[in-house]
Amino acid sequence: xxxHHDIVIVGGGVIGLTIARALAxxxxxxxxxxxxxxxxxxxxxxAAGMLLPQVEADAPDDFFDLACRSRDLYPAFAAALREETGxxxxxxxxxxxxLALTEHDHEEIEKRYDWQTRAGLSVERLSGAEARKxxxxxxxxxxxxxxxxxxxxxxxxxxxxxxxxxxxxxxVTIATQTPVDSLLLDGHRVTGVQAxxxxxxxxxxxxxxxxxxxxxxTAPVPVIEPVRGQMVCLEAKxxxxxxxxxxPRGYIVPRRDGRLLAGSTxxxxxxxxxxxxxxxxxxxxxxxxxxxxxxxxxxLDTWAGLxxxxxxxxxxxxxxxxxxxxxxxxxxxxNGILLAPLTGELISEAIVSSQR
Ligand SMILES: Cc1cc2nc3c(=O)[nH]c(=O)nc-3n(C[C@H](O)[C@H](O)[C@H](O)COP(=O)(O)OP(=O)(O)OC[C@H]3O[C@@H](n4cnc5c(N)ncnc54)[C@H](O)[C@@H]3O)c2cc1C
Numbered sequence: 466x467x468x469h470h471d472i473v474i475v476g477g478g479v480i481g482l483t484i485a486r487a488l489a490x491x492x493x494x495x496x497x498x499x500x501x502x503x504x505x506x507x508x509x510x511x512a513a514g515m516l517l518p519q520v521e522a523d524a525p526d527d528f529f530d531l532a533c534r535s536r537d538l539y540p541a542f543a544a545a546l547r548e549e550t551g552x553x554x555x556x557x558x559x560x561x562x563x564l565a566l567t568e569h570d571h572e573e574i575e576k577r578y579d580w581q582t583r584a585g586l587s588v589e590r591l592s593g594a595e596a597r598k599x600x601x602x603x604x605x606x607x608x609x610x611x612x613x614x615x616x617x618x619x620x621x622x623x624x625x626x627x628x629x630x631x632x633x634x635x636x637v638t639i640a641t642q643t644p645v646d647s648l649l650l651d652g653h654r655v656t657g658v659q660a661x662x663x664x665x666x667x668x669x670x671x672x673x674x675x676x677x678x679x680x681x682x683t684a685p686v687p688v689i690e691p692v693r694g695q696m697v698c699l700e701a702k703x704x705x706x707x708x709x710x711x712x713p714r715g716y717i718v719p720r721r722d723g724r725l726l727a728g729s730t731x732x733x734x735x736x737x738x739x740x741x742x743x744x745x746x747x748x749x750x751x752x753x754x755x756x757x758x759x760x761x762x763x764x765l766d767t768w769a770g771l772x773x774x775x776x777x778x779x780x781x782x783x784x785x786x787x788x789x790x791x792x793x794x795x796x797x798x799x800n801g802i803l804l805a806p807l808t809g810e811l812i813s814e815a816i817v818s819s820q821r
Contacts, residue, residue, distance in 0.1 A: 470497035470638060472669040472816065473658050475645045475681065479509035479621070479805045480794050481673035482628035487809035489635035491817050496637045497667070499660050501644040501677070505625030508675055509801060511696060511770020513718045513728050514621035516803045519613045520563050520711055523577070525584055528779060532800060535807035539619065542806045549634060552627035555620035555721050561709040562596055563611045564603065566754055570713050571608045578611055587615050602705045602756040618709050618718055621802050645674070647682035648791065655790035669816055671792045676736070676771040678795040685788065687781050689796050691736055691771035694729040695744035697752070698766040701725040705758060715751025717759070724765065727752035731772075740767045774798045782808060783815055792816060 472488060474481045477500030485498045498504075516539060518532035543556040565571040581588045589612040596610035597603045603610075633639065640660070649657040649664060657666035658681075672678050676691035702723035709718050718726040730744045745767060752759050775781050775796030785791040794812050797804050 467638070468664065469666045471495035471667060472497070472671065473665055473667045474498045474671045474673055475658065476500065476672070476674035476678075477504040477629075477639070477641065478507055478673065478675050479505065479625060479628065479801055480675070480797060480808055481671070482625065482632055483805040483809035484671055484673060484794055484812045485632045485637045486628060486635060487813035488816065489632065489637055491813050493813075493817065494636070497665065498632065498637055498639050499643050499645050499658070499665070500639070500641045501674075503641055504629045504639070505622075508770040508772055509625055510622060511694065511768055512621045512802050513696065513716065513726050514619045514624070514802055515561070515616075515709055515711075515716065515718060516618060517561055517613070517616040517709070517711070518803065519581060519586060519588065519616050520561050524580060531807060532803055535804045536615070536617070538806040538810070539617070543619065546624075546627040546631055550627045550630040552623060552630060554624045554627050556617065557619070557721070558617045559707045559709075560612055560614040561616040561618075561711055562591075562600060562603070563613065564596065564607050564710060564712045564755060565609045566604065566606055566712055568608070573713065574609060574611050588613055600706045600708055600710065602758045603710065604755060604757055606754075612708075616709075619802065620720060624802070645681055648684040648788075650683060650788065653788050655788060669790045669792065669820075671794055671812060671816070673794040675773040675795065675801075678773065678793075684791065685785065686793060686795065687775055689773045689775050689781075690733070692774045692798065693732040693734045693738065693769055694772055695732075695740050695748060695769045696729055696767065697727045697745055697748050697764060698768075699725040699727060699759060699762040700765050701762055705756065705762070710755050712751065712755050715748060715755065717752055717755055725759075725762065727759070736771065738769050738771055740769050744769070772798050773801070780804060780808070782811060784819065
């Protein structure tokens with residue numbers, strides 16, 4: 466790694482990688498991605514890869530529009546990554562079924578169906594029997610369901626491999642095992658970062674350090690707190706479901722290779738990235754509520770990751786404002802995989818236009 470680059474990106478998760486790629490594709494030549502550990506080994510690796518703006522929205526708002534825009538970039542994003550790297554990120558467009566398993570759930574899905582059909586969005590209403598006809602593993606207790614044909618999923622670990630491969634091919638400098646300690650400033654202007662005890666000078670820094678973003682000294686990053694999510698991985702060969710199946714309490718996500726992910730928890734546990742007995746019990750209880758047939762499946766693996774949450778649950782995106790040359794791309798909380806393609810576009814556009 467040289468001691469000068471035009472742009473330094475701090476953090477090699479899905480967000481840092483996507484921004485690095487987007488900058489390189491816009492013709493920015495000298496980008497350096499600095500990662501404390503290994504690329505794509507934190508929240509982005511732990512995620513379920515669901516791209517579900519419609520399933521999760523109680524009402525239309527600006528965030529919903531952003532999330533739908535990013536989801537709709539995925540087919541072209543996945544195709545371009547395949548073209549560049551040969552890696553198939555397994556974008557699965559089967560769609561998502563949202564189950565109502567209690568009377569209260571049923572009232573909630575009716576509200577969702579009403580506002581989304583009024584807004585002209587794609588959503589289908591199913592009886593419990595119709596949902597079971599589509600996916601026979603669904604519990605006999607399902608009272609009804611919505612099917613969201615446009616809410617899809619991606620294999621996030623393959624996505625990380627494809628992005629890492631792409632940025633290397635595009636000539637981005639990558640420094641792993643290199644923690645950034647602080648931002649270097651000259652008054653209100655960025656002049657570089659201090660990384661592993663030595664300075665790297667640059668005119669532009671992007672902070673994309675996920676749950677750790679607030680620890681970079683002298684950078685006025687809004688507080689980002691970690692929210693732990695645990696996951697259980699089962700083996701379903703042959704596949705038990707083709708759709709992602711979601712309930713208000715949990716979800717199951719089928720992967721092409723026969724893994725079936727069940728998630729998740731949402732816990733304020735600091736930076737303790739461990740799997741707990743209570744967490745696993747809760748995930749399995751909610752997954753079995755969706756499909757009692759899961760009870761027979763072998764457990765392959767468990768893991769946990771830290772979702773980066775900012776105030777108001779909204780991502781922190783764009784120029785810092787107080788310090789020239791400093792950009793934020795953090796706080797993606799539960800939606801970093803979903804929001805990655807649009808984040809890459811928006812941040813790279815903001816940087817390139819600030820340099821014109
Ligand atoms: C269980 C679980 C399920 C999830 N499911 C989904 C889902 O289905 N769909 C979805 O859209 N999102 C999901 N998410 C959320 C998603 O994973 C995150 O929003 C996303 O991964 C955030 O990406 P990131 O690049 O900001 O953070 P991270 O992937 O955490 O990457 C941040 C990187 O910065 C590095 N770093 C930190 N500090 C420094 C430093 N000082 N110097 C250098 N490098 C540093 C870290 O080592 C890390 O590699 C899930 C999360 C979890 C935990």
